[in-house]
Amino acid sequence: xTLPHPTPDQISLPIVLAVLGDPTRLAIVRYxxxxxxxxxxxxxxxxxxxxxxxxYHLAKLREAGVTxxxxxxxxxxxxxxxxxxxxxxPGLLDSVIAAAGTDPGLPAVGVSEADVPA
Amino acid sequence: xTLPHPTPDQISLPIVLAVLGDPTRLAIVRYxxxxxxxxxxxxxxxxxxxxxxxxYHLAKLREAGVTxxxxxxxxxxxxxxxxxxxxxxPGLLDSVIAAAGTDPGLPAVGVSEADVPA
DNA sequence: TCCTTAGTTCAAAAGTCATTGAACAATTGG
DNA sequence: CCAATTGTTCAATGACTTTTGAACTAAGGA
Numbered sequence: 008x009t010l011p012h013p014t015p016d017q018i019s020l021p022i023v024l025a026v027l028g029d030p031t032r033l034a035i036v037r038y039x040x041x042x043x044x045x046x047x048x049x050x051x052x053x054x055x056x057x058x059x060x061x062x063y064h065l066a067k068l069r070e071a072g073v074t075x076x077x078x079x080x081x082x083x084x085x086x087x088x089x090x091x092x093x094x095x096x097p098g099l100l101d102s103v104i105a106a107a108g109t110d111p112g113l114p115a116v117g118v119s120e121a122d123v124p125a
Numbered sequence: 126x127t128l129p130h131p132t133p134d135q136i137s138l139p140i141v142l143a144v145l146g147d148p149t150r151l152a153i154v155r156y157x158x159x160x161x162x163x164x165x166x167x168x169x170x171x172x173x174x175x176x177x178x179x180x181y182h183l184a185k186l187r188e189a190g191v192t193x194x195x196x197x198x199x200x201x202x203x204x205x206x207x208x209x210x211x212x213x214x215p216g217l218l219d220s221v222i223a224a225a226g227t228d229p230g231l232p233a234v235g236v237s238e239a240d241v242p243a
Numbered sequence: 244t245c246c247t248t249a250g251t252t253c254a255a256a257a258g259t260c261a262t263t264g265a266a267c268a269a270t271t272g273g
Numbered sequence: 274c275c276a277a278t279t280g281t282t283c284a285a286t287g288a289c290t291t292t293t294g295a296a297c298t299a300a301g302g303a
Binding site for chain 2 (some may be wrong): 016019020021022023024025026027028029030033043095096097098099102103105106108109110111112113
Binding site (some may be wrong): 126147149174175177178182183185198200240 | 285291292293294298299300301
């Protein structure tokens, strides 16, 4: 079973902006960006929202074309669609992520025990 | 009478993104950017929405810190807060405006009779 | 002063969005 | 097979957003 994703040319700027305008989703994207290249499953975001609510926000991000979700067993591995976003809207993702890093109103991007080597 | 504007450090990234995520407001910002430096009054945007609705959207833009509104007589002269936005979120406004220009789902930025020399 | 122009405010209607708990499906390990 | 894990779907709810028309204010010109 594969999940529906928009093709690159179906990605719409207002929708991407609106989707990134929600603090929970912006935090998800920041976390993905901080671990770029590493596919993360949903449980990595459980400190940001409840499981049900996460399902909702991750679907929004996927449907907007911001993230990609691959089904592997009972997990969904989530990645940023950086390649597609950069091609479609050059510089946008980078400036959003950089801006989030300097906005004192936003929490620091999550550092969990998984970041700390054993 | 002066209208309330957030100070630069009060400008919040999620709010700016959410505000730009509305197609009408994005169109207003694109139009302002296409005439940068020229203060525009509200009537310049009447092809985008009704007068009442425009008042609502322009207030949202102003309260988010995206635009500045100066009261001059019965007019409000609207400008982009490019300086403040660029300092707070470098590159963001430019990439949004550039992205809007390449999104085929968005209309071309308005060209009115004021653009055509007599 | 009277009228026009520019824009706001208000209340209502309609729509969309975020959040929740309960129930469900699918895969994996014992 | 049984149970645990991972995540979705559903319906409900509350909250916020967008849009509208009618009424309003404030300034400027005749």
